[in-house]
Amino acid sequence: MKKIAVILLVALLAGLFALPALAEDKPFAGTELVVYNWYDYIDPSVLDLFQEETGIEVTYVNFTQNEDMYARLEAGAGAYDVVFPSEYMIERLIKEDRLEALNLDNIPNLENILDNLRDPSYDPGNAYSVPYMWGTLGILYNEDMVSAPITSWTSLFDGEYKGSIFMMNSLRDTIGLALKTLGYSMNTRDEAQLREAGDMLVKQRQDKLISGNFVDETKDKMVANEAALAVIYSGDALYAMEKNDRLRYVVPDEGSNIWVDGMCIPKGSAHKEAAECFINFMCRPDIAQMNMDYIYYSSPVKQVVENLDEEQTANVAMNPPEEWVDRCEYYHDISDAMNLYEGIWMEVQMAR
Amino acid sequence: MKVRSHRAGKLLKGLWLALVLAFLYIPIIVMIALSFNASVSRAAWTGFTLDWYVKLFKSKQIMAALNVTITVAVIATVVSTVLGTLGAIGMHAMSTGMANLLINVSYLPMTTPDIVTGVSLMLMFIFVKVPLGKWTMIMAHIAFDTPYVLFSVMPKLRQMNPNLYEAALDLGCHPAKALYKVIIPEIMPGIVTGALLAFTMSLDDFVISYFTSNTDQNLAMIVYSAARRGVEPTMYALSTLMFIVVLGLLLIVNRRNGLEDIA
């Protein structure tokens, strides 16, 4: 009897909630959203589900790196409604007034985001962005090829692993980790500090310590035991560790970068509210779970983190210990000091 | 004696060609093998699977990109073949100075790095407020395809006996008809070569397409952006299928017409 009452009550409640949903039905039905994101960085069935629930159709378009996405947004080429830049790029886009301020009332699921990733320094109050995935920059090493567990960036420079090191062909990350090795901030604008970091990187090249310098190929090459050490993003590290159980990931003691890929609405979007609806949808725990399972990166959604299984919780690339995160810093936009970085980067690239 | 040396010569020639083909095909074979590899990674062979082919046909994004790629490549190839052939014929009849100028302009798309071409075309399209899409992409493709046609046709024109055309005119042939009946057949192999090269260039272009199109993405763009997340064997599967289809088609056409007539 009691059981029946409960069922009735549930049915009634469901009906109550269903009614307004029916009345409002799908306010954005028929809208077409253009989502500009990294390739394969969303579970395709999430997009289908979103269309089913809201009637909004999503066109999924890809970029390969923050900078080429920026080149297009800057030129005003965009016809995009939601973009997924990384934190330093978000900061820059905000500074240059290329993003729409979010109406957080339309994104109640912001609640679900981990506290330490909310209200970030690159975007105070999440006024323009909501975190989508996050991670760290660190070293991936092959247990069989090192003499002791790696704990410091200095392993990249001390010569012990000469000829068996992959660096990252990326201006911010490469110069940044050299700065960290020297105990400086990854966001420095100090010429002397940058010069010191540059000299260290040039020497590393001249001493033939490194055997590779790429971004995309690192993970597959590490799986194939092509080097002992590689600079890598935690997301790529997860991919590689899945396929080669001799690989270990570490965020060095000196500290490193914590990165966040966020969701933003670029200026000029004709469907701002539908875009906010999309962002809100992505923060729903079940959806975030689907995306995490598909992409296998760290999700910033609380419920998903609580839901990690034992193995995932223990995985330092997926779920870095708090002290690792504490010694990491966000990249900030340094485009005003780009001249300094540029000179140093060129010297490093041309070092022989 | 002469016959024997000829036979030996033929054998050596055949051996040389076999080596060149082996060089060109070994990476293709590796790629086909990878499309059946159960592991996502290139690093290890972990067993045979057809999963990637299944996944390929399920991916809306890849199928849409295939459509864009073929549409763009076909239209760009047709237009640039016409433009380039007419261009070569016209330049052949020009004064040296003017022709040299045009030839130098034709070098530009081949010489300019794709990134420069792509970004400057994007800036131009935005400047004149043309919305970026499939059509801007096609226009850009025509621009970088046409010189390949031009440079394939020109040597044939130079090889042609100039008197043929004059003779046709002297015999009362209308210039347009003379072009169609005399010149075109003479330079046909060059045109076919040029069209093939243009199609090849168009299929493979990533950078220029990326900057000249908003939401229409071609396969090369997909492959490049996929590399960031690790190249999935679905891409190899797609290439394998394209390879088989193209090879099959060409061999059939070849057998039926004995390409001799066209190329």
Add this chain to the structure above:
Amino acid sequence: MKRSWYAAPYGLWMVLFTVVPLLFVLYYAFTDSSGAFTVNNFVKIASPMYGLVLWDSLRLAFFCTLLCLLIGYPTAYFLASRDFSNAQTLVVLILVPMWMNFLLRTYAMMTLFENNGVINTLLESLGLGRIQMIGTEGAVLVGMVYNFLPFMVLPVYTVLKKMDYSVIEAAEDLGASPIRVVSRVVLPMSIPGVVSGITMVFMPAVTTFAISRMLSSGMIYLVGDMIEDYFIAMNNRNVGSTISLVMLVLIILSIGLLRKVDPDNSGGGLW
């Protein structure tokens, strides 16, 4: 209607979609980030460091073109000879690999060359030692030749195909050695095709970067990399444009020199 007018649509298209966009490049090369006129970009890249990168690019492109010629010319010649009834099929077979995505092909090549790659695994199972291939200039050259070879074979082949073989046979019958036949008869007749081939190989080869980056493991830094870095990573179109402008001028000058070799073109008003 004069025949030269046939080139009008082509000319128009090239002006609209090649010359006009290049005006943007010209503009950026002579301005700074605020849009003011400057020649500082040129001053900046006039350092020996940039010169070395340029030299590396030209050197690699030169060797790539030379190898393509050495491999491609005989290939085209043999294909055009009457020895192979199925020559057309073979020509098609040479082009078809180019219809597979270039990035994937280069990945496949990487798979061959890596330290634990296909070739080294094979060598090891045969009891021979491994060789370091990936990351070397040799690997880059092989990759470049692989990618550009058809652009040499095709134009040479089309020209040789139309050659009058009775001339060769006559020379042979008159007792000319094969080398003499080639150098005195075949080669001069095929010059237009060779020039086209060299043009189509050398020019894109100078600014290549993806192949060199992947096969050198990112250890060889070429002009193409530099331009891309300036345009994208550093978002500095000004210096990027300056470098590509200098490249353009250099390449066109060197091709201009090459065309002097082409006797048909040097003085005779064939054009």
